[in-house]
Amino acid sequence: MTEVWTMAALWVGLALIATLFSIWFRIATALSEIIVGTVAQLIIGAMIGSAVLGTKEPWIVFLSGTGAIVLTFLAGAELDPVVFKAKWKESSLIGGIGFVAPFLGCTFIAYKFLHWPIMASWLAGVALSTTSVAVVYAVMLEFGLNKTTFGKSVLAACFINDLGTVIALGLIFSPFTIKTLIFVLVSVVVFIALPWLTPRFFKHYGDRPSELETKYLLLFLFGMGALASWAGSEPVLPAYMIGMVLAGTVGKDHALIRRLRTLTFGLLTPFYFIRAGSFVSVPVLMAAPAAFLILFGAKMVTKTIGVYPVTKVVKYPEKEARYTTLLMSTGLTFGSISALFGLTHGVIDQAQYSYLVAAVIASAVIPTLIANAYYLPRHLMSSHHDTGADVPEVTVKSTKLKGETL
Amino acid sequence: MIQKILVPYNHGGSAEAAFNFALNLAKKFNSQLFVLSVIQLPEPPTEVETEAVIESSTAHYHKLFHELHKKAEALGVMVHATVATGHPEEQILMKAEKENIDVIVIGHQTRVGFGKWFLGSVTDRVVDHAQCTVIVVKKEHTK
Numbered sequence: 001m002t003e004v005w006t007m008a009a010l011w012v013g014l015a016l017i018a019t020l021f022s023i024w025f026r027i028a029t030a031l032s033e034i035i036v037g038t039v040a041q042l043i044i045g046a047m048i049g050s051a052v053l054g055t056k057e058p059w060i061v062f063l064s065g066t067g068a069i070v071l072t073f074l075a076g077a078e079l080d081p082v083v084f085k086a087k088w089k090e091s092s093l094i095g096g097i098g099f100v101a102p103f104l105g106c107t108f109i110a111y112k113f114l115h116w117p118i119m120a121s122w123l124a125g126v127a128l129s130t131t132s133v134a135v136v137y138a139v140m141l142e143f144g145l146n147k148t149t150f151g152k153s154v155l156a157a158c159f160i161n162d163l164g165t166v167i168a169l170g171l172i173f174s175p176f177t178i179k180t181l182i183f184v185l186v187s188v189v190v191f192i193a194l195p196w197l198t199p200r201f202f203k204h205y206g207d208r209p210s211e212l213e214t215k216y217l218l219l220f221l222f223g224m225g226a227l228a229s230w231a232g233s234e235p236v237l238p239a240y241m242i243g244m245v246l247a248g249t250v251g252k253d254h255a256l257i258r259r260l261r262t263l264t265f266g267l268l269t270p271f272y273f274i275r276a277g278s279f280v281s282v283p284v285l286m287a288a289p290a291a292f293l294i295l296f297g298a299k300m301v302t303k304t305i306g307v308y309p310v311t312k313v314v315k316y317p318e319k320e321a322r323y324t325t326l327l328m329s330t331g332l333t334f335g336s337i338s339a340l341f342g343l344t345h346g347v348i349d350q351a352q353y354s355y356l357v358a359a360v361i362a363s364a365v366i367p368t369l370i371a372n373a374y375y376l377p378r379h380l381m382s383s384h385h386d387t388g389a390d391v392p393e394v395t396v397k398s399t400k401l402k403g404e405t406l
Numbered sequence: 407m408i409q410k411i412l413v414p415y416n417h418g419g420s421a422e423a424a425f426n427f428a429l430n431l432a433k434k435f436n437s438q439l440f441v442l443s444v445i446q447l448p449e450p451p452t453e454v455e456t457e458a459v460i461e462s463s464t465a466h467y468h469k470l471f472h473e474l475h476k477k478a479e480a481l482g483v484m485v486h487a488t489v490a491t492g493h494p495e496e497q498i499l500m501k502a503e504k505e506n507i508d509v510i511v512i513g514h515q516t517r518v519g520f521g522k523w524f525l526g527s528v529t530d531r532v533v534d535h536a537q538c539t540v541i542v543v544k545k546e547h548t549k
Contacts, residue, residue, distance in 0.1 A: 028452040075453035138451035141460075142492030254461070261458050333453045364450040 007054050014040050015270030029265065030273050030332060031361065037277025055275050064275045065235065067268030068337050069221050072166070072236040074260060075333065076243020077251035078133065079159050083152045090153050094310050095131075095160025098328045101306020102299050103129035103168060109298040114291055120348045122172055127338035127356050128299040128363070130165045130331035133158040135368050139327060150316070154324050163240070165334050169341060170228065170237030183231035187238055190224060191245045199249045213256050214263070217242075234341055276340045276357070284351045285358055291351075295359035300367065303329040326371035335360030408435040412507040414498045414528070415441050415474070415487075420513025420545040425474060427543045428511035432483045437508070441474060441487040442501050443467040444494040464489050495531035502538055510540045 014036050022032035044052050054060055084091070107125030110116045116124065136158050140146035146155065174180050198216070206213050220242060225235030243251070250256060285292060307328050311321035339356040342348040348356070413428040415421045425441070432439040445463040447456055471487040478485040490497040502510055515529045533540050 022448060026446060026448055028448040028450055029455055030452045031450065071454055078454070078457055132450070132453070134451040134453045134456040138447050138456050138491070142447075142496075258458075258461070261454065264454070265458070330450065332450060364452075368450060 004057075004059065007057065007060070010053070011060070011271060011274060014274055018270065018274065028332070030269065030336075031364070033270055033273035034277035034280070034336065034357070034361070037274035038280040038282060039277075040274070041278035041280075042282050053278055055278050060271060060275065063268055063271040065225075065272075066222075067264065067270075067272030068340075069225055069235050069239040070218075070260065070264045071269055071272070071333065072239040072337065073217070073221055073243040074257065074264060075133065075162075076240040077247045077257065079244050079247040079251070080152075080155070081248040084156045084159065087149075087153045087156045091156035092160050093313075094153070094307060094324070094328075095157035096164065097306045097310045098131060098157060098161040098303065099129050099164030099168075102302040103164070105302030105305065106295065106298045109294065109302075113294060116348075116352060119173070120342070120352055123338065123342035123347045124295065124352070124356060126165060126168045126172065127335050127342070127360060128295060128302075128331075129161070129168065130334040130338070130360075131158045131161040131328045132330040132332055132364060133162060134333070135330040135364065136327045139368060139371065150320055154327065157324075158328065159244070161328065162334050163244070165338065166234075166237050166240045169334075169338050170233045173234070173341075173345065173347060174232045177232070179231040180233070183227050183233060186227060187224065187241065190220065190238075191241055194220065194242060195245050195249060198246055202250075202253075211259070213250075213253075214259065217250070217260070236337055236341075273336070276336050279340070279343055279350060279353055280357050281350050281354045284354045288351075291355040292358040292362075295355055296362045296366075299359060299363050300329055323371050326367045329367040330364050332360060332364035335363065408437045408508045410440060410505055410507045410509075411437050412440045412442060412498070412502050412505065412510045414494065414510070414512050414532070415443050415470070416494075418513060418545075420515065420543060422513075423545055424511050424513040424543040425477075427541070429478060429481060429483055431509070431511065433481045437483075439478065439483055439485045440501065440505055440507065441471070441485055442498060443470070443487070443489050444497045445489060445491045446494060447491060460491060494528045495535070498528070498532050499535055502536060507538055510536055510538060512540060512542055514542050514544045 015033065018033040018036040019029060021027070021036065022029045025032075041053060041055075103125040105125075106128040107121045110124035111118060111121035114121075114124075133155065136154055137146065140151040140155065145151035171180075201216065202213055221235075221239050224238035224242065228235045228238050304325050307325045308321060311324050316324060336357060339348070339353055339360060342356070343350065343353040408431065411428050411432050413421075413425050415425055428439055431437065445460055445467075447459055467487075467489045474485060474487060488501070490501065498510065498512075501507070510532060512529050512532055515527045529542055533542065
């Protein structure tokens with residue numbers, strides 16, 4: 001066991017360094033962990049050997065995979081079912097096109113211009129079809145747009161977009177056998193039953209120190225993950241769906257969500273993102289940056305071609321249309337999950353993985369900067385902005401002044 | 407006449423000094439005091455972490471607001487405390503504009519070297535772009 005504990009200490013040490021960097025430079029912990037993973041592999045690999053990090057050790061693969069599953073579940077649970085129900089028609093159109101256009105476009109460009117094999121090209125299409133609900137949410141929140149009709153529609157559209165990505169990831173690379181059919185049928189039953197069963201089960205047995213809720217959720221996530229894997233699909237697909245169907249119940253239990261986040265950020269996702277970063281080859285990126293630029297450009301262009309005309313169809317004014325298009329061109333979490341799926345399942349090689357992850361990271365940062373710098377719909381802000389939206393304003397004291405001297 | 411004062415507050419030494427200064431100013435001029443704490447999200451915002459940062463920071467600032475409330479109550483000053491999300495300088499300027507603030511009282515930031523180049527100084531930007539008077543309070547100010 002000495003070797004396992006030593007390796008665990010090394011990984012947690014890297015996670016700690018990544019967290020410190022994220023605090024110092026105010027960057028997302030996931031991004032910091034990917035970068036630390038890349039640099040650690042580069043340095044440790046060159047000095048001692050690439051096997052030192054043990055990225056293929058079963059227990060590291062397990063923790064990393066669990067990180068992806070629980071993170072995806074939590075991302076799905078952030079859905080606001082009320083907004084989703086109110087705006088599903090408009091949002092489905094924008095979100096659907098926001099997924100389909102880059103998915104098909106990037107697949108075509110990877111196949112035609114980068115001469116990737118067809119399955120690798122499909123994987124590129126999936127990884128670059130994502131959007132980032134978090135980026136959109138944060139920008140909306142900053143300018144108080146999340147309470148506007150416009151903001152709610154765009155947020156709901158992002159969930160639809162990512163749902164398309166996760167379904168594509170879960171089904172395209174599946175062999176489509178009787179196992180796939182069983183997986184789909186069981187999934188439908190579970191997704192219908194869970195919103196009914198879960199609140200009742202938690203009401204009877206939950207809210208105890210034994211953390212029954214966490215065990216219950218992990219049972220379904222692992223169980224459906226196992227079924228997905230058995231059917232040749234990807235465990236994050238049922239995890240995201242379970243998150244979405246439980247958003248109205250579990251998603252509103254803030255104490256439970258906080259405990260799950262502690263487990264996720266404290267132990268699981270560092271293994272996931274550091275591992276994801278450790279597979280990125282910097283020398284490959286430096287040697288041929290054109291592939292990265294083509295993939296990034298492909299995502300931006302196809303998102304624009306897809307989303308912009310639809311925003312005009314649903315009669316968004318010019319600024320909102322451009323803003324929505326740029327925000328929906330972002331994406332980090334599901335992009336990196338898709339890329340790592342491709343690498344670990346032999347769909348893409350390490351060079352293709354490196355280009356994809358670099359393009360995914362660029363797509364998380366650059367469109368947001370452009371959107372905020374040039375296309376912010378300020379007239380919506382002036383009429384709706386109220387101190388950063390979801391965060392409540394608190395008047396701490398309303399005592400009449402006495403006009404005394406200083 | 408100073409009717410409305412805004413204090414950006416992030417619980418540092420200089421923010422504390424700025425709040426105390428603004429509180430005394432509000433008392434002297436019979437002004438309303440607006441306190442604004444800004445949650446700065448990590449870039450790029452990512453799924454789950456964004457919500458976690460907002461929740462924990464909001465809870466943190468609400469605790470601090472209770473301390474400020476006690477101080478204000480002792481002097482009989484009206485305080486409106488708010489938490490916003492985004493880039494601090496932008497939120498401060500927007501709040502000042504929205505509430506027709508007469509004076510912004512802000513703590514002095516001592517960021518040097520790489521930190522100043524990379525992250526900049528919120529105080530500098532507020533001083534540069536605010537349309538009202540800005541008072542910068544040094545951490546050492548105790549009067």
